[in-house]
Amino acid sequence: MKKEKILVLCAHNDDQIIGCGGTFAKYVGEGKIVKTVIFSFGESSHPHFKPEIIKKERVKEAIESDRVLGGKKITFLGLKDAHFKQEIKEKNIKEKLIALIDKEKPDKIFTHSDDDFHPDHNEVYFLVKQLVEEGSVNCDVYLFDVWNVVKLKKRNLPKLVVDISDTYKIKVKALQEHKTQYNLPGIIGLRWKMFMNALIQGWNHGCKYAEVFYKLK
Numbered sequence: 285m286k287k288e289k290i291l292v293l294c295a296h297n298d299d300q301i302i303g304c305g306g307t308f309a310k311y312v313g314e315g316k317i318v319k320t321v322i323f324s325f326g327e328s329s330h331p332h333f334k335p336e337i338i339k340k341e342r343v344k345e346a347i348e349s350d351r352v353l354g355g356k357k358i359t360f361l362g363l364k365d366a367h368f369k370q371e372i373k374e375k376n377i378k379e380k381l382i383a384l385i386d387k388e389k390p391d392k393i394f395t396h397s398d399d400d401f402h403p404d405h406n407e408v409y410f411l412v413k414q415l416v417e418e419g420s421v422n423c424d425v426y427l428f429d430v431w432n433v434v435k436l437k438k439r440n441l442p443k444l445v446v447d448i449s450d451t452y453k454i455k456v457k458a459l460q461e462h463k464t465q466y467n468l469p470g471i472i473g474l475r476w477k478m479f480m481n482a483l484i485q486g487w488n489h490g491c492k493y494a495e496v497f498y499k500l501k
């Protein structure tokens with residue numbers, strides 16, 4: 285039997301963990317193949333270091349955290365942080381993504397939602413939405429949040445609820461692999477939010493921890 289294949293499309297190399305890390309690890313445990321496409325190297329995260337050094341570190345961290353989650357492959361598209369809109373055009377990212385989706389033929393795609401206020405996250409969402417509208421994506425597409433607190437726009441979209449009580453620990457461990465990020469003030473806030481989200485969603489859906497996704501298609 286063909287193994288189910290999941291493709292995670294995200295802007296930076298911790299978004300997949302915060303957004304869907306528990307589900308990612310759970311699917312791997314169920315024998316599914318999970319691959320990740322990361323749009324940037326996140327080299328602007330530490331402005332006082334040389335971008336090449338940060339890039340190398342962050343690629344290493346991404347690969348380590350993918351190993352923790354049990355992922356099968358990471359593809360880096362190499363866009364510059366905060367320049368996504370322009371670079372998606374200049375670097376033919378749309379065509380590259382279509383070719384990649386064609387090749388991988390995923391059964392499900394997970395990506396950023398439009399509720400997120402980070403502009404890079406929004407650009408990834410807009411691109412995926414465009415591909416869906418143009419018919420380049422045939423599988424189900426689920427949206428996760430990284431930065432938002434309340435979901436205002438998507439109340440009417442169908443939901444996917446995943447019980448991550450057994451894999452929440454793996455999600456945290458994968459995030460800890462991001463050593464250059466883990467103790468940045470912004471990330472400490474995110475870690476707290478990640479915990480509260482998993483707890484509240486678990487509460488709402490009758491389990492200890494849960495991740496909730498909205499279905500775009």
Ligand SMILES: [Zn+2]
Binds near residue numbers: 295296297
């Ligand atoms: Zn991000």
